[in-house]
Amino acid sequence: MAGLRVPSVLVTGANRGIGLGLVQHFLGMPAPPQWVFAACRSPTGQRAQELQRLASKHRNVVVIPLDVTDPASIKAAAAQVGEHLGGSGLTLLINNAGMVILNALEDETLEAMTRVYTTNTIGPLLMGQAFLPLLKKAAQGSPGSAMSCSRAAIINMSSDGGSISSPAGWDLMHVPSYRCSKAALNMLTKCQSLRYKEDGVLCAALHPGWVQTDMGSSAGHTPPVTVDESVRGMLKVLSSLSEKDTGTFLDWEGKVVPC
Template sequence: MKSILITGCNRGLGLGFVKALVRDRNPPNQIIATCRNLDNAKELQEIANENKNVHIILLDVTQTETFPNFASQVEEIVKDDGLNVLFNNAGCSPKSTRINFVNTEQLVDTYLVNTVAPILLTKALLPVLKKASEVNKDLPLGSSRSAIINMSSILGSISANDNGGLYPYRCSKAALNMATKSLSIDLQKDGILVTALHPGWVKTNLGGPGAPMEVESSVKGCMEVIRHLSEKHNGALYQWDGKKLEW
C-alpha cells in the first residue's frame, strides 16, 4: 500500500490509524489524513510535522459540495500512482437511543455523516482509485492495488440486533453496509475491492469509557485485516480480528 486516505483523523480510531501507519516498518509513501478543524487536531499536526509522508487536508464530510475540490487536492498528492486505499472512517452517533426520544434531526444528520458522505466521497475519489488499480493491475484484488474500507459497526448488522434502539446509528450503518455491497459489485470490473469493517467496541468519544478495547489494539487488528484484504472480503463485513460478521 503506497497511499491511504483516512477521514476523521484528529481523534479516536482515525488518529490511532495514523499513529500506527507512521510507526509501520514499511509505511505508505502518502498518508492523507483529514480533519475538519486544525484547532482540534494538535496531535495530528505534530505527527505531520515529524513525518513528511503525512498530509493533512481539511474536510467536513457533510459539505459534499466541496468533494470535487477535495479530490483535486488528493490527486495533486498521489499524482500518477493514484490512491490505493480510501478509508471512510469519520462517523457519529447521537446519545439518545430509544424510540420515544428519536427525532428527525438526529436521524438525518447521522445518515448524512455515516452513509451519504462515504458514498459521495467514494464517487469523488473514483478517478484516483481507478488510477491506482490500473497502475497495479498485475496485483490481486486488495489494499496494494485499490480498496475502499467503510468503517461500519456490528450495530448495523440486522441479524446481530438483539437489543433494539439506537435508531440513527444502527440504520445509518446498515445503509452503509448496503452501499458497501453495491459498490463492491459496481467496482469489481475496475479491480477495486470494497469492504465494511467493524473495529470492535473501542474506548473513544463514540465508544465511551466503558468500552472493553483500547484504540491501539483495535487499530492493530484492523491493520492486519486491511493488509490481508482479498477477494473474500469484497462486499462483506469483517471485524478487527479477521472474523466475518453476518449483515
C-alpha cells in the same frame, strides 16, 4: 501486516480516536506509505493538535480539510489529494468519519436521523464517487495484480450495531439513527463492491470493536477494546483481504459479522 504495502492512504475523521490511531500505525509500519492523507473537518482546531504534531514530524503526512457531509468540500479534497499524487493513484480510502446521537427509539427525530445518516452513510457514498478516479488509477498501476488493499480499496468503518440479525448492545444504547445508518452503510459497501469490482477496487466494511474513544464511551460505559488493539487488528485484517472478501462485513479480528 507483513502483506500490507500501501503507497498512499486517505483516512477521514483522522484527528482523534480510531482515525488518529490508523494514521499513527501507518506511520509506524516498516515500510510506511509514501502519502498519508489525514482528513478532518477542522485541521487547525483544538482536537487536531496531535495530528498537526504528527504532520510536523512526518513529511509524508498531509492534513486535508474535509467535511464528508459537504460535496464541495469532498470535491476540493479530491483535487488536493490528486495534486499531491501527481500521476499516481490513491491506494486505500478509509471512510472512518462518523457520528452518533444518543436518542432512544421514542425520542428519535427527523433532524437527528438526517444528520447521522448524512455523515455515516451518504458521506462514504460521496467519498467513493469522488475518489474513484484516483482509486482506478492505482488499480491500473498494478496490472495483473489480484484485488487487495495494497492495490486499490475502499474500507467503510461500520459497526455490529448495524447488524439486523444480531443487534449488539441494544440494552446499553438504542441509538436507532446510528444503527440504521450503519445497516445502510453495509448495503452501500455491497453496492460499491459490485460496481467497483470491474475497476479493480476492493470494498469491505469493518466493525472496529467497541473501542475506547469519545464516541465509544459516550453512553457512560468503558469499552473493552483500546484504540491500539483495534487498529492493530484491523490492519492485520486489511493485509489478508482478497477478491473473495470484497463486499463482506468483518470485525477487527477478521470474523464475519452477520448483516
